[in-house]
Amino acid sequence: MKLEHGTWVVVADGQKYLLLRNNLDSKFIDLRVIGSEEIENPPAHEHSSDRSGRMHDAGPGGKSVWAETDWHQIEKERFARHLAEQLETFADKGLYEAVVIIADAHSLGQLRAAYGAKTKARLQGEIAKDLTNLSVDKIEAVVTAA
Numbered sequence: 021m022k023l024e025h026g027t028w029v030v031v032a033d034g035q036k037y038l039l040l041r042n043n044l045d046s047k048f049i050d051l052r053v054i055g056s057e058e059i060e061n062p063p064a065h066e067h068s069s070d071r072s073g074r075m076h077d078a079g080p081g082g083k084s085v086w087a088e089t090d091w092h093q094i095e096k097e098r099f100a101r102h103l104a105e106q107l108e109t110f111a112d113k114g115l116y117e118a119v120v121i122i123a124d125a126h127s128l129g130q131l132r133a134a135y136g137a138k139t140k141a142r143l144q145g146e147i148a149k150d151l152t153n154l155s156v157d158k159i160e161a162v163v164t165a166a
Contacts, residue, residue, distance in 0.1 A: 021145055021166040022046040027118040028054075030107070031159055033152045034096025034127050035059055037103050040156065041116075051160050057106075059099055100130035108136030118142055120163065124150035 023029070029040040029051055036058035040051040110116055119139065123131060125148045135143070147166050151159050 021120065021147075021163055023049050023120065023144075023163065024118060026116070027120065027144060028116040029120045029122065029159070029163060030103070031151050031154075032100075032103055032121070032123040032127055032131070033150055034099055034124075034130075036152055038152065040159070049160055049164060051156050051163070053156065057103075059095070096127065097130050100127055101134045104131055104134035104136065104139065107139045111136070111138035111142055116142060118144045120145045120147070122147040122149060122151050122159070122162070124148070 023042040023046060025042060025045050027042045029042070031038045031040065037056065038053060039055035041054045042049050043052050044050040107119065119142050121128065121131060121143065123146075128146060128148050132146075145166070147162065149162065151162060154162075
């Protein structure tokens with residue numbers, strides 16, 4: 021993938037994101053970190069204190085179990101909406117003209133649903149991979165190969 025000078029690359033998952041900016045041109049990319057954010061999101065079993073709810077019913081066995089809310093997953097979805105809002109705010113301020121989003125498939129789907137109009141207009145591409153734990157030079161290699 022070719023990135024023009026100043027293009028932003030956002031590397032995200034459900035708990036953190038890294039903002040990178042291309043400081044060279046489309047022939048040679050040089051990504052530099054310009055921002056990041058991470059939330060603490062403990063596993064689902066640490067979010068709740070009780071077991072799933074139960075109720076009596078007329079079926080065999082006479083009891084049903086309500087599915088427990090997955091607070092860990094809800095927090096990941098909330099974080100994706102937060103990132104999409106941040107990107108829209110940055111676009112409003114004119115901080116970027118083009119952006120490439122790299123995220124795991126689930127987070128990418130959550131982000132797509134939350135993109136604002138200005139972010140969509142500046143979206144240059146998406147890569148469905150989880151690269152949040154890679155170094156910047158390895159991220160550069162993935163972007164170049166895409």
